[in-house]
Amino acid sequence: xxxxxxxxxxxxxxxxxxxxxxxxxxxxxxxxxxxxxxxxxxxxxxxxxxxxxxxxxxxxxxxxxxxxxxxxxxxxxxxxxxxxxxxx
Numbered sequence: 001x002x003x004x005x006x007x008x009x010x011x012x013x014x015x016x017x018x019x020x021x022x023x024x025x026x027x028x029x030x031x032x033x034x035x036x037x038x039x040x041x042x043x044x045x046x047x048x049x050x051x052x053x054x055x056x057x058x059x060x061x062x063x064x065x066x067x068x069x070x071x072x073x074x075x076x077x078x079x080x081x082x083x084x085x086x087x088x
Contacts, residue, residue, distance in 0.1 A: 004012075071079075
């Protein structure tokens with residue numbers, strides 16, 4: 001059996017070292033993919049929430065405009081009384 005030279009020994013160490021680094025990077029890549037997926041999910045939820053908020057604000061604006069054109073019950077009752085007096 002031939003004895004391993006210093007160069008071969010160093011080459012094996014470097015190869016093993018790169019193998020360990022690659023394994024660690026693979027683990028990091030998997031974790032980053034998970035983070036990316038969660039981020040995309042959060043962005044989708046945020047987009048949906050903003051869309052719903054826009055819809056609520058539009059409906060609120062419409063309601064406020066509608067309220068401006070609405071006669072209050074007390075005002076309507078007074079008008080009914082005036083009409084009744086005028087019709088007599």
